[in-house]
Amino acid sequence: MKQHECSISFCDKCAFETNSVFKYLTRDEIERLNYEKDFRLYKRGDILYNEGNRISGFYCINSGIIKVFKTGIDGKEQIIRFARRGEIIAYRSVLSNESACTSAKVVEDCQVCFIPSELLIQFVKNNPAFSFEMIKLTCHELAEANSYITDIAQKTVRERLAEVLIQLVKDFGIDDQKYLRISLTREELANIVGTATESVIRLLSEFKTDKLIELNGRRIKVLDVKGLNKISNIII
């Protein structure tokens, strides 16, 4: 878990570029944020915090990708969500003043800002507009979580894998060669879907046979989003 100090663009610039919740802070508040934040670099595999940790602040991601997960039976990870540029993690534990109920690990090398707990609490308590946005953010995550519960409970692994691929396309996009802009190990994919690594491998190669995707090691080329949608049985 290496950390390096270095400089980064001011928070106000970043907040507007990324459309983050910090957009709703006042000029003074964002100055304080800028002053008190701690800029850090992390490499793939680094852990930001672990389930059960009492944490003294939360993180805003400037670049890179973080996975947020819970650890279940015999250490198997269940990935809850990914966080990328402009998104914040660990704010839940700060706000409810509980120890972390998830862990966070770097998927793609990251630049993040660490922000002390007190600051978030003060902003929430003093700035109603910001507070309202935080509520919306949390509500949004809650809606997603509920819908994921329904999916996992009712859909087959095949349907869920197709859905996860579509979701990854929506969240991270594809490059000009149609390659997904996030690359995960088979095990990580399995830990999103909630299945065994071998099942992911088999299903991916089925999708490949059906010309829905192409595989190049860890890189996935998405050929037929409509086809995947059909498989995933998305409820509108």
Place this chain on the structure above:
Amino acid sequence: MKQHECSISFCDKCAFETNSVFKYLTRDEIERLNYEKDFRLYKRGDILYNEGNRISGFYCINSGIIKVFKTGIDGKEQIIRFARRGEIIAYRSVLSNESACTSAKVVEDCQVCFIPSELLIQFVKNNPAFSFEMIKLTCHELAEANSYITDIAQKTVRERLAEVLIQLVKDFGIDDQKYLRISLTREELANIVGTATESVIRLLSEFKTDKLIELNGRRIKVLDVKGLNKISNIII
């Protein structure tokens, strides 16, 4: 979906008795709440609102039990949570100004108060203490949802059913004869666990054989919480 008007104790009294979020409102605010709320009665099976509805307010439960669920493949319900005395539902949709992402149906006859959207939004925008409590509430639900995702993804149906029974004991308690204070159909149990009705029936009768529970129609007597805990493989 029958509704009746009638009188009920003032909100301030109720809020303190039930320890609800409304405890954090000012005297003036709770007066307004009291004045603008609409008291209603619902019977088992009544629907408060449906997924996709645009709703003009939210509900505070005074007595009875409501199930909040999402509708999945071919109409199968996935129960997300229950709400009981002092708890509020549908606030998520109000706050994020989206149509409902769940439905709500009465499990045990209810007295509820219907509160117009504007009121909640005003309270949240003007009362930081209340707003902070709303954030905590949402964060708490989020933590529970995340942990349920992990459970469904990683545990067997048997483990989950045991866990659900324990959770129901925690939430609703047992009477002096050790009967669970909520009675659900087998199908409803299945819709919490995320499985088929028949599977619940078979597993319940296994639990009965193993002297963990006793069954009397819809009523469940919980004999051995420790045993259920062991089966459920609870992660501390």
Place this chain on the structure above:
DNA sequence: CGGTACGTTGAGTCATATCAACCATAGTGG
């Protein structure tokens, strides 16, 4: 009394997990 909703049981099937073996790749250290 028939109707409807719920509960139960058995049999058969299938998706998915598990176990095991093997390959590819990259990094490490002597």
Place this chain on the structure above:
DNA sequence: CCACTATGGTTGATATGACTCAACGTACCG
């Protein structure tokens, strides 16, 4: 430079948990 190890990917064989389908029992209700 090569053996060594770790990590990730793949495939096949096998086991089994859980679902589906179907039949039937039970109980309440108008």
